[in-house]
Amino acid sequence: MHLALSPEDLAFREAARDWLRESYPREPRPNDGAAMREFDLEWQRRQWAGGWAGVSWPKEYDGLGLPVLQQLIWLEECARIGAPDIDSRFVAVNHAGPTLIANGTQEQKAFHLPKILRGEVLWCQGFSEPQAGSDLASLRTIGVVDGDDLVVTGQKLWTSFADLADYQELLVRTDSSVPKHKGLSWVICDMRLPGITIRPIKTLDGLSHFCEVFYDDVRIPMTNVVGAINDGWRVAMSTLSFERGTAFTHGQVQLASIAERLAGYLQQTGAAVQRPELVEQIATARAEVAALRALTYTNALRNADQAVPGPEGSLVKLSYTELRQRLMRLALEIVGPGSELPGITHATWDEDYLFSYTETIAGGTSDIQRNIIGERVLGLPR
Amino acid sequence: MDLLLSDDQRSIVASVNEVLDDLMPLTNVRAVLDGDSAPLDALWRSAAELGWFGLGLPEEHGGSGFDLVDEALLFVELGRRVTPGPFLATALAARLAALGGAPEAAAVLLSGQARAGMAARPDAGPAVLYDAAGATYLVVFGSQGVDLLPAATADGRAEQGGLDPLLRRETANLSGEPLASLPATDPITARGVVLVSAMLSGIAGASRDMSVGYAKTREQFGSPIGAFQAVKHRCADMAVGAALADAQLTFAALSVSESADDAAFQVAAARVVAERAALSNVREAIQIYGGIGVTWECDAHLYLKRVHALRELFGGAAGQRPALLSVAPSD
Numbered sequence: 001m002h003l004a005l006s007p008e009d010l011a012f013r014e015a016a017r018d019w020l021r022e023s024y025p026r027e028p029r030p031n032d033g034a035a036m037r038e039f040d041l042e043w044q045r046r047q048w049a050g051g052w053a054g055v056s057w058p059k060e061y062d063g064l065g066l067p068v069l070q071q072l073i074w075l076e077e078c079a080r081i082g083a084p085d086i087d088s089r090f091v092a093v094n095h096a097g098p099t100l101i102a103n104g105t106q107e108q109k110a111f112h113l114p115k116i117l118r119g120e121v122l123w124c125q126g127f128s129e130p131q132a133g134s135d136l137a138s139l140r141t142i143g144v145v146d147g148d149d150l151v152v153t154g155q156k157l158w159t160s161f162a163d164l165a166d167y168q169e170l171l172v173r174t175d176s177s178v179p180k181h182k183g184l185s186w187v188i189c190d191m192r193l194p195g196i197t198i199r200p201i202k203t204l205d206g207l208s209h210f211c212e213v214f215y216d217d218v219r220i221p222m223t224n225v226v227g228a229i230n231d232g233w234r235v236a237m238s239t240l241s242f243e244r245g246t247a248f249t250h251g252q253v254q255l256a257s258i259a260e261r262l263a264g265y266l267q268q269t270g271a272a273v274q275r276p277e278l279v280e281q282i283a284t285a286r287a288e289v290a291a292l293r294a295l296t297y298t299n300a301l302r303n304a305d306q307a308v309p310g311p312e313g314s315l316v317k318l319s320y321t322e323l324r325q326r327l328m329r330l331a332l333e334i335v336g337p338g339s340e341l342p343g344i345t346h347a348t349w350d351e352d353y354l355f356s357y358t359e360t361i362a363g364g365t366s367d368i369q370r371n372i373i374g375e376r377v378l379g380l381p382r
Numbered sequence: 383m384d385l386l387l388s389d390d391q392r393s394i395v396a397s398v399n400e401v402l403d404d405l406m407p408l409t410n411v412r413a414v415l416d417g418d419s420a421p422l423d424a425l426w427r428s429a430a431e432l433g434w435f436g437l438g439l440p441e442e443h444g445g446s447g448f449d450l451v452d453e454a455l456l457f458v459e460l461g462r463r464v465t466p467g468p469f470l471a472t473a474l475a476a477r478l479a480a481l482g483g484a485p486e487a488a489a490v491l492l493s494g495q496a497r498a499g500m501a502a503r504p505d506a507g508p509a510v511l512y513d514a515a516g517a518t519y520l521v522v523f524g525s526q527g528v529d530l531l532p533a534a535t536a537d538g539r540a541e542q543g544g545l546d547p548l549l550r551r552e553t554a555n556l557s558g559e560p561l562a563s564l565p566a567t568d569p570i571t572a573r574g575v576v577l578v579s580a581m582l583s584g585i586a587g588a589s590r591d592m593s594v595g596y597a598k599t600r601e602q603f604g605s606p607i608g609a610f611q612a613v614k615h616r617c618a619d620m621a622v623g624a625a626l627a628d629a630q631l632t633f634a635a636l637s638v639s640e641s642a643d644d645a646a647f648q649v650a651a652a653r654v655v656a657e658r659a660a661l662s663n664v665r666e667a668i669q670i671y672g673g674i675g676v677t678w679e680c681d682a683h684l685y686l687k688r689v690h691a692l693r694e695l696f697g698g699a700a701g702q703r704p705a706l707l708s709v710a711p712s713d
Contacts (some may be wrong), residue, residue: 001391001451002384003636009383069383263707283706287654290647291630298385298629315625318618367611373621374614378594381609 005073012070016052016077023050024083031351032207037122037164040088044119053117054093056242061101061113068304071246072297079253086250088161092116092123096169098242099186103227103235108188112167124165126156126189126213127236133158134368136171137180137233141215143172143187145229149219150174150187152195155212158362162198162211165191170220175230184232188224195219205354245300245313248320252293255320255327259286261341262334271334278334285327292319311376318369321359328353385632394452398459401428406465408681414466415548415684422467430494434469435476438573443480444492450573451635454580458631461584461692464684466548468513470581471500474574475521478530481570482562487519487530499533500695503556511536511552512695522556523696528570529560546691548684572638572649575696579634579649582656582692583627585685589663590620592681593670607670616666623659630655650702657699660689 005013025043030036047053055071057063066074079085086093097116100109115121132139141154152172162168168189175183191198195218200208227235263282266272272279296316303309332353335341339349360366374380387395405428410421429435438453439445453473460469472491475498479488490496499514503524514520514533522529535558542551564570594617597608607613634652637645664686668675675682693699 001386001388001449001632001636002640003633003642004640005383267707279703279707283703284654284658286647286706287630287651287702288626290633290651291626291655294629294633295626297383298632301383301385312625315622319622319626367615370615370618371611373618374608374611377621378590378617380594380597380614380617381606 009069009073013073013077016074017081019050019052020077020081020083023047024078024081029084034164036088037161040084041119041122043084044089044093044117046119048118053119054097056094056246057097057117058101061097061109062117068246068300072249072300075246075249076253079250080257088122088164089119091125091160091165091169092121092167094242094247095125095239096123096167096188099169099235099239100226102238102242103186105223105226107223108226112188121166122161122164123167123169124159124162124191126159126162126168126170128158129155130157134365137184139171139173139184141170141172142176143174143185143220145174145222146219148222150185150222150225152187152189152215152218152220155214157212158201158210159213160210162191162213163200163208167191168213169226171232171236174232178230181233183230184236185229186226186232186235187220188226189218189220193218193220203355204357205351207351209355209358243309243313245296245303245309245316248316249296251324252289252296252320255324256286256289256293258331258341259289259327262331265341266334278330281330282334285323285330288319288323289327292316292323295319311372314364314369314372314377317364318366318373321356322366324359325356328356391452391455394448395455395459397432398434398456401425401432402459402463402465406463408463408684411464411466411548411684425465426467426494426497429469430492433492435473435494436480436492437473439477439480439492443477444485444488445476445480449635450576450639451632453573454576454631454635457577457580458584458587458628461581461688462588464548464585464588464681464688468497468499468517470574470577471498471513471517471521473577474498474500474570475519475530477570477573478521478528478564479519479562481568482528482530482564484530484562487561491519498530501531501536501554501556502695502697503529508538508553509536509556510542510694511539511554512691513549514552515550519561520556522560523571523574525566527566528564528568530562531556531558531560535559544691546687549688549691551691551694569638569641569645571696572645575649575653575702576631576635576638578692578695579627579631579652579656582653582660582689583624583631585689585692586620586624586627586656586659586663589660589667589682589685590617590624593617593620593663593667596671613670616670620659620663620666623655623662627652627656627659646705650705653696653702654699654706657689657693660685661693664689 054063055066055074059065129139143150143152170187170189174185195216197214198211200211203209299312332349405425414422433446436445437448438450441447476491496518498519499517500512501509501520501522503509503522517533520531520533536554539552539554544551597613600607630652634648637648668682674680
């Protein structure tokens with residue numbers, strides 16, 4: 001066991017730092033709408049042009065095929081220098097792309113993969129529905145085969161960036177006569193097709209982070225089905241084998257930086273003397289952020305040589321999102337509403353604090369994560 | 383970077399477990415608690431033969447030359463089984479003696495002929511001794527450095543209260559001439575904190591495991607209680623706490639061995655998360671056991687008391703605060 005990076009990994013980090021220093025976008029990122037889309041795609045295009053796009057994608061699909069340790073290094077360096085998090089590009093680059101690589105036809109791959117890596121398109125995810133949240137497989141949006149088309153009717157909910165995306169990974173029920181996991185299909189949906197209505201949902205921070213999407217006899221070509229018809233659950237789950245536990249790396253670096261600055265702020269402003277309980281809380285938070293990073297590295301390196309990563313990723317997801325919420329609350333308490341912490345740009349605590357409430361819900365609630373840990377890590381009965 | 387257990391490390395853990403299964407199962411821990419010194423004497427002899435007191439000491443000083451991270455594996459297991467006996471103080475005393483110029487003391491400590499107790503010497507007032515009843519030496523930590531003293535030079539020894547009857551506390555005045563010394567900047571203190579974190583981490587893991595085991599077998603309302611989310615989710619939180627503590631322990635131990643710039647920060651973080659996980663997990667274990675959990679017969683109280691004893695060492699969590707507030711973690 002050792003912590004130190006090998007000369008090869010150190011050289012990789014140096015190269016990443018050099019390129020990022022020259023290339024990361026310095027102007028503030030718009031937090032909404034078409035301007036944000038353009039900003040994020042421009043950053044993806046710049047990575048493509050610089051030879052840094054698709055760190056986790058296989059080389060045969062023009063990715064870099066980096067070992068997981070170098071992926072972590074890249075993500076940490078991006079976060080440290082202040083480059084934007086993957087955010088609106090997440091579904092395309094880290095979800096739809098890998099799903100197509102694993103399950104798509106030659107035509108699907110040839111058409112979509114280059115567009116994703118080159119920063120030409122955004123994708124969104126059409127999984128959750130009003131009646132299918134944690135119990136995803138109970139979804140009700142129907143797809144009926146009619147000639148060469150799949151005709152889709154129903155509603156999706158919590159679809160991040162539906163209003164900005166070009167394509168959607170859409171999970172629909174194509175057979176209602178079989179148990180719920182067995183009648184689903186995974187299709188590529190062009191978001192500009194007739195019959196699609198998108199309504200942004202205003203969230204508690206006053207912004208719009210996601211939408212509801214309505215489908216009224218939307219005709220999707222059957223050639224857009226990924227994998228076999230009724231094999232959608234397996235296709236959706238196959239994406240998980242690409243997730244090596246790197247998803248929260250950017251956010252963790254942010255947390256470490258925020259906690260460190262808060263510690264400095266407490267001492268510089270004299271608040272440390274007046275409110276010693278905050279000092280203890282920030283010391284504990286910094287220890288927890290450090291431990292979370294250690295756990296992330298440990299899990300990611302353990303997963304590196306496994307075909308499918310273990311359920312231990314839920315330990316990281318649960319502790320990261322819960323810690324983020326606690327730390328944002330602490331930040332708000334220390335700095336005060338409406339204020340900014342010197343040295344952290346375009347982060348108003350009010351928004352970040354409020355947004356942290358979505359993170360213990362999105363991508364599997366904390367309660368679902370605890371079920372996964374209880375049943376699949378600890379072997380407790382269902 | 384390599385964070386995976388090697389085959390050598392796995393065999394260290396297996397061999398430690400074999401010895402402890404044989405010589406210090408929980409029934410023997412209870413025998414020691416009831417005043418029978420024989421099980422601990424037998425374990426001490428085996429531990430010395432296996433080189434446990436010099437596991438992390440370089441071979442040229444009479445040790446086995448393993449890394450701190452390997453030594454931590456031993457102490458995780460000692461924590462996991464609430465092993466009695468001054469293993470930590472003796473390993474640290476042997477190191478101090480060997481590196482600080484007292485080879486005779488090092489030899490008797492490493493060979494198991496002598497034991498050491500730990501002492502915390504404040505800048506003013508009497509020192510606090512831990513588990514020093516049968517000790518020949520004291521390893522004394524203070525703001526000026528670390529000293530090895532003959533235990534016989536401690537004056538005015540007085541028994542103090544404490545929750546853990548297997549880790550007794552005394553006060554005493556320490557005025558003897560040190561047999562060996564290391565400066566306050568020597569990593570021996572960081573090593574001690576890492577090994578305390580290891581024992582706390584072991585307790586966090588043991589508490590998780592005993593709770594999960596019980597939740598799988600205890601039935602109420604016609605099903606194992608672990609099927610109920612109220613219980614399952616407590617177990618999941620215990621797993622999170624123990625996993626964080628284990629991962630950070632490894633980072634801390636490696637950062638000390640590699641003299642990383644942020645070693646003090648990593649060690650402090652390990653100590654804080656291990657204590658939080660241990661305390662919280664033991665608490666949850668007692669809760670999950672229900673009525674049985676508060677009986678003398680249930681082992682949970684042994685762990686609870688050990689956590690409270692261990693968390694005092696090296697200035698407690700408060701002692702780690704300066705490192706957590708001021709040192710910027712490097713990469």
